[in-house]
């Protein structure tokens with residue numbers, strides 16, 4: 617085997633090994649993630665994995681030849697000759713332009729299809745309205761509300777395993793963001809009020825709040841479309857929603873419990889037979905000393921005997 621072939625073979629093996637090593641480092645340590653608890657999470661996870669493999673490979677293909685050259689082709693003692701002068705390589709430049717372009721375009725196409733899938737309505741989905749404000753969340757359940765009465769609301773997001781939900785979302789004050797790491801989806805939530813000025817200059821604010829008993833008519837009249845996120849929760853358990861947009865001094869305390877229940881437990885909650893853990897937020901106490909009510913959340917998690925869920929995990 618010529619020395620050229622030997623170098624090439626060694627570099628190829630080293631690239632393969634470092635790709636695998638870097639991939640594991642990224643996957644397990646650098647971008648550590650909680651387990652996925654929604655159908656969307658597994659698709660997003662597939663994309664994560666593809667990116668991690670590619671990142672590992674790109675790291676290796678640059679760093680391995682560089683490191684190899686530094687070590688193997690370093691100047692030998694007493695050798696004062698110049699290295700060969702090389703003036704570009706058109707073929708190589710064309711190849712290293714076309715391949716990355718194809719990869720980027722490929723990921724973009726894959727991502728667009730997946731995104732389209734993510735935002736398209738799921739069959740039989742139910743709507744839950746999510747309102748974010750400084751510094752907490754309120755959830756409205758039109759499905760379980762009595763027509764003509766103020767909508768049923770809760771400080772906890774309660775969903776049923778396998779039941780597709782569309783979360784329509786609005787903010788009362790500033791921009792917030794909905795993020796449940798286990799669901800792997802994230803969405804900015806923007807303020808809802810619309811101010812209009814009549815012909816004589818009077819300013820009128822239209823109340824498009826989910827709390828408004830006439831919300832539906834108002835939304836239709838003003839063609840209002842709140843932000844949306846769709847999920848199919850597939851893992852019963854307790855999770856936490858945290859605001860992912862810096863929104864003021866108590867942004868850190870803008871939390872809500874998210875509880876995914878199987879059908880029987882969900883029915884019990886609908887009928888008011890299930891006591892949920894307290895809502896973690898700044899106004900409800902001092903999270904520093906009370907641990908954001910984690911004890912209650914863990915106790916609830918244990919009590920429900922959720923299968924496959926680690927109730928000790930950090931929420």
Ligand SMILES: [Cu+2]
Nearest residue numbers: 792859863870
């Ligand atoms: Cu916020």
